[in-house]
Amino acid sequence: MLFYLSAHYIHVMPEGKLAKVYNRKLLPWQYVGSLCIVLALLGEMAGFWTLRLMERLEWLSYDLRVQATLIGDKDPSIVLIDLDERSLSEIGQWPWTRHQIAELTTILFEEYGISILGFDIVFAEPEGNLLAQQWGQLRERYPDLPPAPDVESGDAILASALATYPVVMGYYFQSQAGDSDPPSSGALPIPLLVDAEPEIIEAVPWPRPERFTGNLADLQHAALGGGFFDNPFVDADGVFRRVPVVQYWEGALYPNLPTAMIYTLFGQPPVTLKVSEGAGIIQLETIELGGFEIPVDARGGALVPWYGPRGHFTYISAADILFRRTDPRALEGALAIFGASAPGLMDLRSTPVASVYPGPEINASMLAGILHQSYKAEPPYTLAAALLVLGIVGGLSTLLFPRLQAVSIVASSALLAAIHTGLNLWAWQQNWVLPFASGLVLLLLLSLWHLTMNFWRESQQKSWVTDRFGQYVPPELVDEMVHTPESFGLEGEQRDLSVLFSDVRGFTSFSEGIAPTELTNVMNRLLTPITKAIHQHRGTIDKYMGDAVMAFWGAPLADAEHARHSLEGAFAMLQALEEINREFTAEGMKALAMGIGINSGPMNVGNMGSEFRMAYTVMGDNVNLGSRLEGLTKAYGVNIIISEATATAAPDWACRCIDRVRVKGRTTPISIYEPIGIHIELSSETKEWIKRHEKAMNAYAQQQFRQAYDDFSHISHDYPTDNVARLYLERIDHYLAEPPGPHWDGVWTHTEK
Incomplete structure (x- = not known):
């Protein structure tokens, strides 16, 4: 109602030119602010500076796109030999003996016919000869015993198995080594054979680790190859989104485990690097091996091609292999990765598709991505295209939005956001990853900026109207009517509310000993903390009637727990009165008592009064009952009396029924209660x-x-x-x-x- 009157008044008033004045003052600032927003986001996307929030929003948008477009089809040619909880329970805690690992390897190739096996586990330490150790301890006690029998070590048995079959070992690099870290240990596999000039290899900013932990030399040399399984490219939020395809160590390139498996499977063909060169900068784009291309970023990192949630690939328990419980046809010709999903072995990662995801399944996804060529790319020209689109959208918005109304700004932003989303998803389906969140954030910030400026101009006009209407309506109500979308009609509305009446007992005799000039100060000291107690518990003051207060809960803002809040407010009022009484008695005045009545139920609430003066108040039979309950507190000698409706609506409060009564003006009897306190606190x-x-x-x-x-x-x-x-x-x-x-x-x- 007030908005209508305000708008009408502005159009007919002589000061109708006020909006044009505000436009002239604020329009330049509107353009400047919009331009600053565009430049800030363009600079962040171009890499001139980093906005952490934007970085995290881009990660979130990437994760959401991954989750929405998971391929879902299983690849039966890739299996995970799982070191799971059941295997640990049946065979024993990790590490298992090298003899058991050798037996597992032999069974997989001889009886199940797999094509290649990759170990997502490192064998960095030699296995002790348990028989020799025990025999030595016995000889210390019995010197006459002969030397221990010559028994082949577990490492030798495993090395023999590795040399027999196509096996790729796993190891890990460490990006940063501290002074307390040991030097590199174990052996590295033979590096990749790269068909590229040494200066090109040296110019690419590969990850350059400081140390490594490899397998025992006998084991690594027996195997056909090896690949690392660490990831120095984990994002700052701890999520695996991209992994390095290769890492640089002492002039050579070493592949990750999935790449090493493909490299080994195809006979270790030469690896080709596809680079682009411009302005003297070499930009790596693709790594190619055996006819398969892996799109990478400038550092050689590839986005993991996620296929499905955890458990998407075929898992076979290692115990089922050792005990031959698996159908041999399930693994024939498969590419197998041996790794751990058991939580106690700490090979669980956070990924876009699951917060707890087994590391071996990440390697399986990378392996499937190579075979199916399903990697997504971020070539340099995609960033240039995104910058161009962002600049065009930002420029158009900066020019047009200041001249549009709020509805048009919102509609235009929604249309541009829909176009941006559609183009981005189309590029995603083409395996191109474009920045997504930056475009939406730009539109959102520009829309909010221009809507805020429009609102500011309108608020200046509304404040002019408020100042004038305040002569007829209380200014605090005018302000609420202006700034809230709710309707405050004169007819009011019916709501379920709680109403409170309080009265200070004996105030007349109390005030007789106070000078009239001091009575106002005493009233303020009395009513201020009581009012504060009501406000702190979401109550609305209706009116003051001398030393009495009327308040209600549940309006103007709806409150589903109005009964509970009214009880909390009542007890807070009594506590505030106790503090006031301490001050009064210290000053030689009498202590005061208070009676409070509360009722809940349907009541009429709204702006009520005349065309000259309105008040936001409540009316109805339930309001009158609240007043009657306050009057009964003196008769029963209690501080608070509530109705059965209030007690029922606040089940957390313990109340005792003190009577069934008929109050003056009502023929229907009601039960009245005294609230004692919250049940769990009694x-x-x-x-x-x-x-x-x-x-x-x-x-x-x-x-x-x-x-x-x-x-x-x-x-x-x-x-x-x-x-x-x-x-x-x-x-x-x-x-x-x-x-x-x-x-x-x-x-x-x-x-x-």
């Missing part, structure tokens, strides 16, 4: 007191007055401050003298407010 003594009270009330309701009298007498003796117990003793005395009769319903009628 002491066992308090819970016992409530239980005894309920027992006494049940006896009273059933006209077992003698029993009820005894129960209330004991309560009054044990809890001298329980005014309700004393009231019932007096009431039962009356009923014992004058029994109420068989039609008595247990309801007490109050004739005063």
Whole structure:
């Protein structure tokens, strides 16, 4: 309503040129701000500076695209020989003996007919000869024993198996070595045979590790090849998105495990590097081996071609291989990777498709990507294209948005975002990875910037209207009506609310001893902390009536827990009164008491009044009942009385029913309750007191007055401050003298407010 009046008033008022004035003042700043946003994002995309938030948003957008376009088809030619929990349970904890590893290798090739085996595990230390060790210990005790029998070592047995079959060993590099780290150990495999000039190989910024941990020399030399399984390209959020295809060590290039398996499988053909050169800079684009191309970035890193969630590839437990429980046809001709998925072996990674993902399955994905040529590429020209598109979108938005209305800005941004998303997904299907989040963020920031500036101009106009309408409507309500989308009609609306009435007892006699000039200050000192207690618990002050306060919960902002918040506010009010009383008594004034009544239910709420003055208030029968409950607090000698509706709507609170009554102005009886506190915070003594009270009330309701009298007498003796117990003793005395009769319903009628 107010928006309509405001807009109408602006159009007809003499100051209708106000908008043009604000446009002239703010329009240059609008262009400058928009241009700064465009340049900031272009610079970030071009690499002139790094915005951490943008970096993480790009990672998130990449992960979402991966998850939305997983291939899903299984490749039966790739299997994972899994060192899982079941294998550890059946065969024993890792490491297994080299004899067992040799037996596993032999079974895989001889009985299951696999094509090649890659170890995603490193054998860096020699296996001790257990028999020789035990025999030596026996000879120390029995010197006459002959030397230990000559038994072939486990390492020799495994080396023999490795030399017999096409096996690729795994090892790892370490990017940064500290002073306390040991030197490199073990042996490296033969490096890649690269068909490229040495100066080109040297010019590429490959990962250049500082140390390595390889396999025992006898084992590595027995195998056909080897590949690393570490990843120095893990993103700052700990997620595996790309891995290096090769790493540079002492003038040679060494492949990762999947690449080494393909390299070995095809007879170790020469590897070709496809590079582009411009402005004296060599840019690596592709690594090719055996007719297969792997698109890489400038450092030789490739995006992992994800195929599916964890468990997408075929897993076969190592125990099932050793015990020959697997159908031989399941592995015939397969490319096998032996690795661990057991959590205790720490080979689990965070990836775009799962937060816990086995490392061997990452290698399987890389292997499948080479075979199916499903790698996604980020060639240099894609960045140039993205920069061009971002510049065009930013420039058009900067020129057009300041001249558009809010709806047009939102519609234009949505259209541009849809086009940007469509083009990006089309490129993704072509295996090109383009920056995605930067375009959406640019549109979002430009839209927010221009909408904010438009809102600022409108707010200047609205403030002009607010100042004038404030002469007729309270300014705080005008401000709320201007800044919220809700309708505040004069007719109001019906909501489920909680209303609170409070009254300070004895304030009249309290104020008699105070000079009239000081009474205002005393009232402010009294009402300020009480109001603060209400506001802190989401309450709305309706009005002050002398020393009385009326407040409600659930409007203007909806509150599903209005009953609970009203109880919290009531107890906070009592606590605030205690603090005020300490100040008053220290100053020689009397301490004050307060009665509070709360009721919940449907009430009418809204701007009510006349065309000259409106007030945001609540009305209705349930509001009147709240006022009546406050009046009953004095009769029952309690601080707070609530209705059954409020008690039911706040189940976390423990309440005791203190009576069934008819209040003045209502014929329907109601149950009234005294809130005690939150259930879980009550002491066992308090819970016992409530239980005894309920027992006494049940006896009273059933006209077992003698029993009820005894129960209330004991309560009054044990809890001298329980005014309700004393009231019932007096009431039962009356009923014992004058029994109420068989039609008595247990309801007490109050004739005063």
